[in-house]
Amino acid sequence: MSSDAAATLLPFAGLAIDVMVQVLVLRAGARFGRSLAVGFAAGAAAMAALLCLPAFAGSGGGSGRAGTALLVYGAYVGFGYGYFSFLNLNQASLRVRIMKELLAEGESMALDDLLLRYNAEHILDARLDRLLEGRQIHRQRGVFLSGPRSEFLNLARLLDVLKLVTTGRKTCG
Amino acid sequence: MKLALFAFGTLLAAFTAHLVLWRVRLPRLHTATLLVVFFGTLAAALTLAANSPALAGYGPSGAWQYLLVATFHGSLSLAYIAFYSAIEEDSPSCQIVLSIDGAGAAGRSRAQLAVLLDNDRLVLSKIRSMLRDGMVAEEGGALKLTAFGRSIARAYLLVERVFGLARGG
Numbered sequence: 001m002s003s004d005a006a007a008t009l010l011p012f013a014g015l016a017i018d019v020m021v022q023v024l025v026l027r028a029g030a031r032f033g034r035s036l037a038v039g040f041a042a043g044a045a046a047m048a049a050l051l052c053l054p055a056f057a058g059s060g061g062g063s064g065r066a067g068t069a070l071l072v073y074g075a076y077v078g079f080g081y082g083y084f085s086f087l088n089l090n091q092a093s094l095r096v097r098i099m100k101e102l103l104a105e106g107e108s109m110a111l112d113d114l115l116l117r118y119n120a121e122h123i124l125d126a127r128l129d130r131l132l133e134g135r136q137i138h139r140q141r142g143v144f145l146s147g148p149r150s151e152f153l154n155l156a157r158l159l160d161v162l163k164l165v166t167t168g169r170k171t172c173g
Numbered sequence: 174m175k176l177a178l179f180a181f182g183t184l185l186a187a188f189t190a191h192l193v194l195w196r197v198r199l200p201r202l203h204t205a206t207l208l209v210v211f212f213g214t215l216a217a218a219l220t221l222a223a224n225s226p227a228l229a230g231y232g233p234s235g236a237w238q239y240l241l242v243a244t245f246h247g248s249l250s251l252a253y254i255a256f257y258s259a260i261e262e263d264s265p266s267c268q269i270v271l272s273i274d275g276a277g278a279a280g281r282s283r284a285q286l287a288v289l290l291d292n293d294r295l296v297l298s299k300i301r302s303m304l305r306d307g308m309v310a311e312e313g314g315a316l317k318l319t320a321f322g323r324s325i326a327r328a329y330l331l332v333e334r335v336f337g338l339a340r341g342g
Contacts, residue, residue, distance in 0.1 A: 004237035008244060023336060067177035071245045078248025085255040087336065090329050094299045099308060099318060099326035108317040120290045127266045137273055143280030144273050153274055156267035162260045166195050
């Protein structure tokens with residue numbers, strides 16, 4: 001196999017390692033977010049080790065090697081995010097939950113019954129529980145406050161900026 | 174490094190085209206348009222690289238390098254398109270944290286947060302989009318899974334079992 005071929009296949013190998021490690025770590029009892037991070041890191045580390053080998057360096061000498069590594073890692077980041085999105089939809093997507101609910105109820109359900117199970121109150125409670133569990137918010141004196149962790153807030157701010165850049169409007173918050 | 178420059182340049186060109194188009198006129202079908210813009214740019218760039226002497230030395234040479242550039246561009250484009258849905262929709266969790274942050278030391282009560290999230294925006298808008306996208310159909314006041322929706326539901330149930338994922342909300 002040529003080094004260009006090996007370099008092209010490397011992101012797929014990295015993804016395979018990412019998925020395997022993530023599943024193992026999740027099944028060992030780790031939290032979902034931690035299993036994703038560990039899986040992603042494992043795939044990245046495996047690729048770094050392989051990229052040191054001449055067989056995976058791609059053609060084009062020293063700067064070509066660096067360029068190949070950029071492309072390989074860029075593709076891997078894309079795969080990693082796609083994998084995270086796919087799994088996260090299973091947990092966070094209301095559309096997916098509704099479809100699974102319909103499947104469980106013989107593929108059909110009265111709209112009123114559906115709205116009894118999936119309504120803004122239930123969603124608010126579920127989201128607050130998840131944010132509290134992830135320590136992105138905390139409760140004090142009967143109100144919710146930011147922190148101690150701020151990753152989700154930073155993501156929300158980034159999304160707000162991107163929304164403004166692409167669509168010209170901000171999140172209603 | 175020249176190949177990496179070519180690949181990054183192609184991705185940047187696609188993203189720029191997307192921004193310009195969105196500012197001129199927001200398309201009706203966002204996902205389909207993004208796919209056309211990003212993969213159309215890739216196709217154009219690769220065709221240009223194959224036929225233009227000016228890009229000789231920058232573009233890919235050999236089938237595997239074409240595939241590497243396509244893999245790079247494809248994976249990041251699809252990641253952005255998936256991410257775009259988070260940009261486009263007002264995520265309930267994002268609305269919650271931004272509202273709480275905006276309140277500062279006073280914080281937000283549950284009642285105040287409940288005002289932000291109403292049934293029409295949270296639930297009915299999703300049902301309308303599922304009807305539009307052919308995942309469900311409405312029959313006499315009931316929602317019924319279509320064949321397409323059934324496949325999606327089964328795929329996600331399988332993922333839930335294989336990965337041992339807890340149900341979210």
